[in-house]
Every structure is written in C-alpha cells, then in structure tokens.
Amino acid sequence: MSITSFNPPVRTLMGPGPSDVHPRITSAMARPTIGHLDPMFVGMMDEVKQMLQYAFKTENKLTIPVSAPGSAGMETCFVNLVEPGDKVIVCQNGVFGGRMKENVERCGGVPVMVEDDWGKPVDPARLEEALKANPDAKVVAFVHAETSTGAQSDAKTLCELAHKHDCLTIVDAVTSLGGSELRVDDWGIDAIYSGTQKCLSCTPGISPVSFNDRAIEVIKNRKTKVQSWFLDTNLVMGYWGPNAKRAYHHTAPVNAMYALHESLVMLQEEGLENSWQRHMDNHMALRAGIEAMGLKFIVDEAHRLPQLNSVTIPDGVDEAAVRSRLLNEFNLEIGAGLGALAGKVWRIGLMGHSSRAENILLCLSTLEAVLSEMGADINKGVALAAAQSALK
Numbered sequence: 001m002s003i004t005s006f007n008p009p010v011r012t013l014m015g016p017g018p019s020d021v022h023p024r025i026t027s028a029m030a031r032p033t034i035g036h037l038d039p040m041f042v043g044m045m046d047e048v049k050q051m052l053q054y055a056f057k058t059e060n061k062l063t064i065p066v067s068a069p070g071s072a073g074m075e076t077c078f079v080n081l082v083e084p085g086d087k088v089i090v091c092q093n094g095v096f097g098g099r100m101k102e103n104v105e106r107c108g109g110v111p112v113m114v115e116d117d118w119g120k121p122v123d124p125a126r127l128e129e130a131l132k133a134n135p136d137a138k139v140v141a142f143v144h145a146e147t148s149t150g151a152q153s154d155a156k157t158l159c160e161l162a163h164k165h166d167c168l169t170i171v172d173a174v175t176s177l178g179g180s181e182l183r184v185d186d187w188g189i190d191a192i193y194s195g196t197q198k199c200l201s202c203t204p205g206i207s208p209v210s211f212n213d214r215a216i217e218v219i220k221n222r223k224t225k226v227q228s229w230f231l232d233t234n235l236v237m238g239y240w241g242p243n244a245k246r247a248y249h250h251t252a253p254v255n256a257m258y259a260l261h262e263s264l265v266m267l268q269e270e271g272l273e274n275s276w277q278r279h280m281d282n283h284m285a286l287r288a289g290i291e292a293m294g295l296k297f298i299v300d301e302a303h304r305l306p307q308l309n310s311v312t313i314p315d316g317v318d319e320a321a322v323r324s325r326l327l328n329e330f331n332l333e334i335g336a337g338l339g340a341l342a343g344k345v346w347r348i349g350l351m352g353h354s355s356r357a358e359n360i361l362l363c364l365s366t367l368e369a370v371l372s373e374m375g376a377d378i379n380k381g382v383a384l385a386a387a388q389s390a391l392k
C-alpha cells in the first residue's frame with residue numbers, strides 16, 4: 001500500500017453547493033474534540049439553537065441541527081408529520097419537489113402533485129385548485145428556493161393558502177437560509193429544513209430544522225410510531241430539546257457543530273438582512289457581466305434567486321468541456337444543469353462566502369477566456385467592465 005494523506009486542491013466553489021468555506025470555519029473545526037455530553041459542548045449547543053432561531057426568524061423552541069445533510073432535514077419533516085394514508089400536496093417545479101414526493105410515498109402517504117414548469121415559481125392558483133379538489137389534504141410541501149433551476153417561490157402566499165384550507169406546511173429552505181428573505185414566524189411556516197453548505201457557507205453534513213407548536217401538536221397526536229428511529233423528533237428532543245436531560249441519543253458530529261456555530265456567529269456579525277442584501281448586490285454584478293457577454297438567464301427577473309444563477313449555453317458549445325476546463329485550468333467549479341435542464345444551462349452559485357466580488361470577476365474572466373478559445377459566439381471584452389460598474 002502506498003496511500004498517503006489526501007490533499008485536495010484549493011478550489012473556488014461557484015456551483016449549487018457546497019460553497020466556499022471561510023477559513024474561520026475550517027479552523028473552528030480543527031479545535032479539540034470534546035465529549036458530546038460535556039457541559040461545555042451542551043452550552044455551545046444552546047447557542048447554536050439560539051442562533052438558528054435568529055437565522056430562521058423564529059421563536060420556535062424546536063429549532064435544532066439534525067446531524068446529517070439537508071436530505072435528512074427533508075426526511076425529518078416528512079417522517080414526523082406524515083402518517084400512512086395522509087394526503088400531502090407537493091408542489092414541484094424542479095428536482096427537489098420530486099424528492100418530496102418520494103418521501104411522502106415512503107411514509108405511506110398519498111402525494112397529490114401540483115406541477116409547474118422548471119424555471120418557473122410554484123403557481124399559487126394551481127395550489128389553490130388542488131386544495132379545493134382535495135379538502136382532506138393534511139400537508140402542503142414546496143421548495144422555497146429551487147436550486148435545480150434558480151427559481152424562488154412566494155413562500156408567504158403559499159403558506160397562507162395552505163392554512164386557509166387547514167393544511168400544515170413543509171418548506172425546503174436549503175438554499176434560501178441566509179441568502180434571501182425568509183421569515184418562518186411571520187409567514188406561518190409550520191416545518192422547515194435547511195442545510196449548512198449553501199448560504200451559511202459551512203462545511204456540508206448538518207441540517208437545521210424548525211417546527212412550530214402546530215406541527216408539534218400533530219406529531220404528539222400521531223396514531224403510529226415515526227418510521228425512522230434516528231429522525232424521530234420525540235427521541236431527538238431528549239438530547240437537543242429545551243429542558244432536556246441531554247440523554248444520549250446519538251453522538252453529535254462534535255467538530256462539525258463547532259463549524260456551524262462559527263458560521264452562525266459570522267452571520268450574526270454581518271447581520272441577516274445585510275447578508276440577504278449582499279447576495280442580491282453580487283447577483284446584480286454577475287448578471288451585468290453575464291448579460292454583457294450575451295448569455296441569458298432562464299428564470300424571469302421577478303422570481304430569480306440571487307444565489308443560484310441558471311444561464312444559457314452558447315450554441316454549439318460543449319458545456320461539460322467548459323466546466324472541466326474551468327475546474328482543471330482555473331480551479332473554478334460551476335454547476336451543470338439537472339434533470340430537465342441537463343445540458344441546457346450552467347448553474348453559477350453565489351452562496352455565502354462564495355458571494356464575493358473577486359469570485360464574480362474570476363468567473364466572468366475565465367468563462368470568457370475558455371468560451372473565446374472554443375470559438376463561441378459571445379461579446380468579448382465587455383463582461384468585466386459591466387460587472388465592475390455594477391459593483392461600485
């Protein structure tokens with residue numbers, strides 16, 4: 001055996017996540033590992049919960065980090081709220097709504113799909129039709145920020161409609177948390193989940209979730225046991241819960257929690273609203289450069305996510321070859337299209353610590369260099385100036 005230490009290159013991460021991790025966060029991870037029941041660790045857990053309430057804009061006591069990636073946060077919401085036979089209206093406008101449907105089915109629930117075109121937001125009128133046609137529905141689920149397309153849906157309006165028809169709401173905020181306006185309490189979101197590696201710019205592997213009292217009441221009155229032992233909030237709360245005895249449930253990923261703690265401290269230092277604004281300002285600068293080059297956005301301006309930019313590929317260009325040259329020659333990662341958009345768009349992420357002026361200029365200049373060399377039909381020599389004037 002001649003395997004030695006793994007030393008990854010330093011990349012600039014401008015795909016759909018993970019995003020660039022600030023050195024403060026990676027160095028927090030390197031601090032000494034202590035026991036997950038150590039009083040010092042327990043004190044830090046309380047701070048993490050408080051800061052997550054700040055990030056979600058909620059007073060929900062059941063606001064905790066699940067020890068697994070965003071997909072486990074999704075599963076936590078579904079397995080706790082959906083029982084066999086329950087009808088769940090799932091709004092799908094991209095990849096992640098499809099995963100919600102899978103979750104409903106695996107809980108023994110009955111999904112009712114409300115489909116919108118990829119790249120469009122969820123249409124409230126279609127949701128309302130589905131609610132009227134299914135008065136026995138228990139839950140409405142949708143993705144706030146569809147990372148597969150770059151479209152943002154109107155979470156406030158969708159939640160209002162759901163409540164008017166006595167449904168609970170499950171909202172995917174994996175890509176929105178920290179990057180665009182999100183107000184759990186004001187918008188009446190009942191259950192929500194996110195991830196650490198997108199706009200929080202933390203290392204991957206933890207999923208913040210939050211449940212309000214209405215959702216907790218439903219969980220308490222379940223007729224059946226939650227099918228997942230690990231994700232059953234009744235059991236998890238023995239460890240994370242308010243006034244919990246901090247009983248052993250599982251070994252928390254101790255050092256990953258240090259990282260999350262540090263990323264939330266940084267979010268507080270910046271200010272949540274300032275972070276939303278930074279994501280928007282940097283999006284406008286990238287957009288100025290991309291459009292000057294002659295590429296287009298596939299999502300209408302009104303519903304465009306600042307942190308995930310889906311842009312068209314010039315005719316005749318091998319999009320995978322471009323991505324691989326950016327990665328190999330410039331250590332720059334951008335994302336490919338997914339599902340219905342595979343081969344049709346690039347997804348350029350400006351999430352968290354990746355949302356910075358230098359990344360925008362790097363991305364525009366290297367993309368232009370590679371596309372020019374490939375003979376693509378783009379406007380040359382104008383993108384950087386356009387972005388720079390937008391940055392001022």
Ligand SMILES: *Cc1c(COP(=O)(O)O)cnc(C)c1O
Pocket residue numbers: 017069070071072074096143145146147148172173174175195204205
């Ligand atoms: C990334 C993402 C997920 C999944 O998160 P993982 O941490 O990869 O499991 C779920 N929903 C959306 C909208 C995402 O962008």
